[in-house]
Amino acid sequence: LDENVLRKIKRETIKLDAYKALEVHMRGRGLKSISDLILGLPGETLQTHLHGLTTLLDSNIDQMHNFQAMMLKGSEMEKLESRETFKFDTRFRVLPRNFGVYDDRRVFDTEEIVVATDTLPFEDYITCRKYHLVSSVFWNDGWFGHVVSFCRAHGIKNSDWWLAMLPALEQGGPEVRAFLEQFVNETQGELFPSREACIEFYARDENFEKLGRGDIGDNLMYRYRAIASFYIWPAIADAAMTATRALLEQRGVAATIPDFDRFWTDFHSFIRLTHATGRSEAEILSTTEAVLSYDFPAWLAAGDYRDIAAFRLDEPQLFAFELTEEGLREMRMSLATWTTHIRGLSKLVTRIRVESQVRSCRPADGST
Secondary structure, three states, rough: OOOHHHHHHHHOOOHHHHHHHHHHHHHHHHOEEEEEEEEEOOOOOHHHHHHHHHHHHHHOOOOEEEOEOOOOOOHHHHHHHHHHOOOOOEEEEEEEEEEEEEOOOOEEEEEEEEOOOOOHHHHHHHHHHHHHHHHHHHHHHHHHHHHHHHHHHOOOOHHHHHHOOOHHHHOHHHHHHHHHHHHHHHHHHHEEEEEEEHHHHHOOOHHHHHHHOOOOOOHHHHHHHHHHHHOHHHHHHHHHHHHHHHHHHHOHHHHHHHHHHHHHHHHHHHHHHHHHOOOOHHHHHOOOOEEEEEEEHHHHHHHHOOOOHHHEEEEEEEEEEEOOOOOOOHHOOOOOOOOOOOOHHHHHHHHHOOOHHHEEEOOOOOOO
16 A cells, blocks of 8 residues: 555555445445455565555455565566565465375475565564454454444544554463464464475474474464464453553543443453354353343444443343354354364364354343
C-alpha cells in the first residue's frame, strides 16, 4: 500500500477508496474479505509495512495473509542488478512438506526469500514477523471478533486494539512469552545462508526424522496458530482480555460502564469458553459450564455493543458451552483425519470452518 514501494516494483494496486467500497459490498452479501501482503519488497520499511497492515485493519478486513518476498528465478527482482541496487539480503528455507526420498536420495524443495534490504534491517524483518503472528492468532477468523466490535463501539480503532496485542504477548504470562520466543527462534532457525547449507542440515538423519514428524520445517504461522488455538488458548485469551481491559481503562471507557469488573470477568470467561480447545479429542469436543451475571447470547444477538446493563441478570446463572451438532460432527471428523498432533492441527486450522470450533452458549437448565 506504499506508493514508493509500488513504483520500485513497477506495479499498481487497487485504490484504497475503491477497496473500501468493495469491502462494504462484500459484507452486504455476507462474504469475507482476504488480503495478501508481501514483506521485503524494495523500499519497504517497518513503518510502511505496519501502515499497510493497520490501514487494512481499519477497513475492517476479515483476514490478512502475510508472505515473504521470494526470489523467483527469471523475475526482475531476482536479477543481480536488483540484488545490488536494493542490497537484498536473502536466506533459504525448505518448503513445508516438500521433501522425500527418490532413488535412495533425500530430495528437498527450497525457496530463497528476502530477509533484509537497504531500507529494512533484519531486526525489523523479525519485528514484522511478530506482527504477522499477531494477525494470525488475534485477528484472522475472528476469534476475538466480539471483543474488537465492543472496542470499536466505544471509539477504539481496530488497529489500536491490534497494536496492543504484541505487547500483550511480550509482557504476558510465562506461557505466552515462551510462545512468542519460540516462534522467533524457529523463524530465525529455519533460515540458511545458501541452498546447500539448507539441504545439508535437513539431510542429516536426526533432522530428516524430525522433518518427517513435522517437528521442524512446517509452516510456522500455521503451526503457532494451531498451538494458540488448541494447546494454550486460555493463556492467549487471558493475554488478549487483559490487554484489552488496560486499553479500555486508558481511554476512559471502563469508567463509563456500570460494575465494569463483573462485566469484564464474565466477558473474559465467555470469550475463553466459546472457543473449543484442548490437547485431546475428549477435551476439544467436551461441554463446559460457567456461572455468568450477563446474558451474553442475548446481548450479542441484539447487536448493540454499548447496551450492556440491559442484559445484566437478576441473579447469576449457570450457562453451558457446547459445540453445535454440526460443529461437533465436523470437528470429530477433522480430528479423525488430522489427529491432535501439532502437525495435523497445523493443517486442520486452515481447513475447518471457523464456526465448527465455536461453542454455543445457553442456560444450563435448558431455559431460553
